[in-house]
Amino acid sequence: MQHEPDQGDAFAPHDHALCQSRALAEAEERLRQQGARLTPVRRRTLEILLEAHRAMGAYEVLDRLAEAGFGRQPPVAYRALEFLVEHGLAHRLQRLNAFAACLHPGEDHAPVFLICRVCDKVAEAHAANVRSELSSAAGELGFTVERATVEALGLCPACAGRDAE
Amino acid sequence: MQHEPDQGDAFAPHDHALCQSRALAEAEERLRQQGARLTPVRRRTLEILLEAHRAMGAYEVLDRLAEAGFGRQPPVAYRALEFLVEHGLAHRLQRLNAFAACLHPGEDHAPVFLICRVCDKVAEAHAANVRSELSSAAGELGFTVERATVEALGLCPACAGRDAE
DNA sequence: AATCAAATTGTAATAAGGTAACAAATTGCA
DNA sequence: TGCAATTTGTTACCTTATTACAATTTGATT
Ligand SMILES: [Zn+2]
Ligand SMILES: [Zn+2]
Ligand SMILES: [Zn+2]
Ligand SMILES: [Zn+2]
Numbered sequence: 001m002q003h004e005p006d007q008g009d010a011f012a013p014h015d016h017a018l019c020q021s022r023a024l025a026e027a028e029e030r031l032r033q034q035g036a037r038l039t040p041v042r043r044r045t046l047e048i049l050l051e052a053h054r055a056m057g058a059y060e061v062l063d064r065l066a067e068a069g070f071g072r073q074p075p076v077a078y079r080a081l082e083f084l085v086e087h088g089l090a091h092r093l094q095r096l097n098a099f100a101a102c103l104h105p106g107e108d109h110a111p112v113f114l115i116c117r118v119c120d121k122v123a124e125a126h127a128a129n130v131r132s133e134l135s136s137a138a139g140e141l142g143f144t145v146e147r148a149t150v151e152a153l154g155l156c157p158a159c160a161g162r163d164a165e
Numbered sequence: 166m167q168h169e170p171d172q173g174d175a176f177a178p179h180d181h182a183l184c185q186s187r188a189l190a191e192a193e194e195r196l197r198q199q200g201a202r203l204t205p206v207r208r209r210t211l212e213i214l215l216e217a218h219r220a221m222g223a224y225e226v227l228d229r230l231a232e233a234g235f236g237r238q239p240p241v242a243y244r245a246l247e248f249l250v251e252h253g254l255a256h257r258l259q260r261l262n263a264f265a266a267c268l269h270p271g272e273d274h275a276p277v278f279l280i281c282r283v284c285d286k287v288a289e290a291h292a293a294n295v296r297s298e299l300s301s302a303a304g305e306l307g308f309t310v311e312r313a314t315v316e317a318l319g320l321c322p323a324c325a326g327r328d329a330e
Numbered sequence: 331a332a333t334c335a336a337a338t339t340g341t342a343a344t345a346a347g348g349t350a351a352c353a354a355a356t357t358g359c360a
Numbered sequence: 361t362g363c364a365a366t367t368t369g370t371t372a373c374c375t376t377a378t379t380a381c382a383a384t385t386t387g388a389t390t
Contacts, residue, residue: 007268007269008268008269008276008288008289008290008291009268009288010268010286010287010288011279011281011286011288011321011322011323023266023268023270026270026271027270030270030271037337037338037386039337039338039339039385041338041339046266049264049265049266050266053266053286053287054265054284054285054286054287055263055264055265055278055280055285055287056263056264056265057262057263057264057375057376058262058263058264058376058377059375059376061264070339070340071339071340071341072340072341073339073340073341073342074376074377074378075339075340075341075377075378075379076339076340076341078376078377078378079338079339081264084264084266084267085264088267088270088271089266089267089270090264090265090266090267091264091265091267091276091278091289092263092264093262093263093264093265093278093280093287093314093316094314094316097222097223097258097346097347097348098220098221098222098223098257098258099214099220099221099222099223099226099246099249099250099255099256099257099258100214100219100220100221100255100256100258101188101211101214101215101218101249101254101255102249102253102254102255102256103172103173103174103175103188104172104173105188105191105192105195105253105254106191106195106253111173111256112299112302112303113220113256113258114176114303114306114308114310115220115258116176116308117311119219120219120220121175121176121218121219122175122218122219122220122258123173123174123175123176123306123308124173124256125173125299125302125303125305125306125308126173126302126305127302129298129301129302130295130298130299130302132298133294133295133297133298134277134290134295134315134317136294137277137290137291137292137294137295138277138279138290138317138319140290140291141279141288141290141321141322142321142322142325143279143281143288143290143317143319143320143321143322144319144320144325145279145317145318145319146282146317146318146319146320147317147318147319148315148316148317148318149258149259149314149315149316149317150299150313150314150315151258151259151313151314152299152303152308152310152311152312152313152314153310153311153312153313154303154308154309154310154311154312155308155309155311156176156306156307156308157176157306157307157308158176158178160307160309202357202366202367204356204366204367204368206367206368222346222347223347223348224346224347224348235368235369236368236369236370237369237370238369238370238371239347239348239349240348240349240350240368240369240370241368241369241370243347243348243349244367244368262375262376262377331390332389332390333388333389333390334387334388334389334390335386335387335388335389336385336386336387336388337384337385337386337387338383338384338385338386339382339383339384339385340381340382340383340384341380341381341382341383342379342380342381342382343378343379343380343381344377344378344379344380345376345377345378345379346375346376346377346378347374347375347376347377348373348374348375348376349372349373349374349375350371350372350373350374351370351371351372351373352369352370352371352372353368353369353370353371354367354368354369354370355366355367355368355369356365356366356367356368357364357365357366357367358363358364358365358366359362359363359364359365360361360362360363360364
C-alpha cells in the first residue's frame with residue numbers, strides 16, 4: 001500500500017526545492033501577520049534547517065552562519081533558532097540530561113516518563129498503548145520505530161491538589 | 166476514583182524507606198544472577214537515585230559521590246550511572262540537542278519526531294492518537310500532561326529498503 | 331533630514347554536560 | 361603467591377548552552 005505524501009513527510013521522495021521555497025514563503029507570510037521580522041540571520045538559519053530535512057545541532061548551524069558572514073559566537077545561532085521555535089517555524093528536539101532509578105527493574109521495558117514540573121519527581125507509566133500508537137503513526141510514513149523516548153512534563157496529583165487550593 | 170498504587174508510581178504516597186530498601190534488595194539479587202558486581206560506588210549511586218524519586222543530572226550525582234568519599238571526576242559518576250542503566254536499574258532521560266525546521270508551520274502542533282538512524286532525516290508524524298494514549302496512561306496515575314516530547318529513532322522507508330537488499 | 335528608543339546583532343567570558351586515554355588499585359582465581 | 365581482568369582515579373579535552381554587555385540597525389517621530 002502506498003501512502004499519500006504529505007507536507008510533514010521528509011522521507012517521501014518529493015521536489016525538495018519546491019518544498020523549501022514553499023516553506024520559506026509560508027514563513028514570511030506568517031511572520032508578516034505576526035508583526036515579526038525575518039531578518040537576514042533568521043532567514044539564513046531557516047534556510048539552513050530546510051536544506052537538510054534533518055535535525056542539526058546549534059553549533060553546526062553556527063558554522064554555516066559563520067560561512068555566510070554572520071557572527072561566530074554561539075548566541076548568534078541560539079538566538080535565531082529560538083526565534084524560529086517561538087514562531088512555530090522550527091522545533092527543538094528535547095533534552096533532559098538526567099538519570100532516574102528504575103522503578104520496575106526486571107521488566108525489560110521502555111517506559112514513558114512523567115516528570116512533575118513543581119516537585120521534580122519522576123514516575124514511569126505503562127507504555128504499551130503509547131508505543132503501539134506511535135508505531136502505527138510511524139508506519140503510515142513507512143517508518144520503523146526501533147527506540148523511542150517519551151517524556152511528559154506536567155503536574156503530579158499532589159502538586160495539582162496544592163495548586164487548586 | 167482511586168488508583169491502585171504500584172511500584173512505578175513515585176507520585177502515590179508510600180513508605181519510601183521500604184520502597185528504597187526493596188529496590189536495593191532487588192538490585193542486588195538481579196546483579197548476583199547476572200554475575201555483575203554492585204560495588205560501593207555503584208551501590209551509592211543507586212542509593213542516591215533512589216533517595217530522591219526524581220531525575221538527577223550526572224554532575225549532581227557526582228557531587229554526592231564526592232561527599233561520600235569517591236572521586237570528584239565526571240567519569241566516576243558517568244561510569245556508575247551507565248552500569249546501572251545497562252543492567253536495567255536506572256534510566257537515562259534522553260537527549261538529542263538538535264533543531265529541525267517545522268514541516269507543518271501554523272498548525273500549532275506538538276508533533277512526534279521520526280529520526281532515521283541511517284540518513285538522519287527527520288519527519289513529523291501525526292501525534293493526536295499518541296498523545297491521547299499518553300494522557301490516558303498518565304491519567305491513571307493522576308498526572309496531568311502539559312507538554313510531551315516524543316522522539317523515535319529507527320529506519321525510514323528508503324534506508325529500510327536499502328538494508329533489505 | 332536629524333533624533334531617538336527599541337530591536338537586533340556581535341563578542342567575550344563562562345557554565346554545564348560528556349568522553350577519551352591512561353595510571354593505580356582492587357578482585358578473583360590458577 | 362602470581363597474574364589477568366575488572367574497577368576506580370585522574371588528566372585533559374570536547375560539545376552544548378547561557379549571561380552580560382557593546383555596537384549596530386531599524387522604524388517611527390519630530
Ligand atoms: Zn522537502
Ligand atoms: Zn509534583
Ligand atoms: Zn519510593
Ligand atoms: Zn533514512
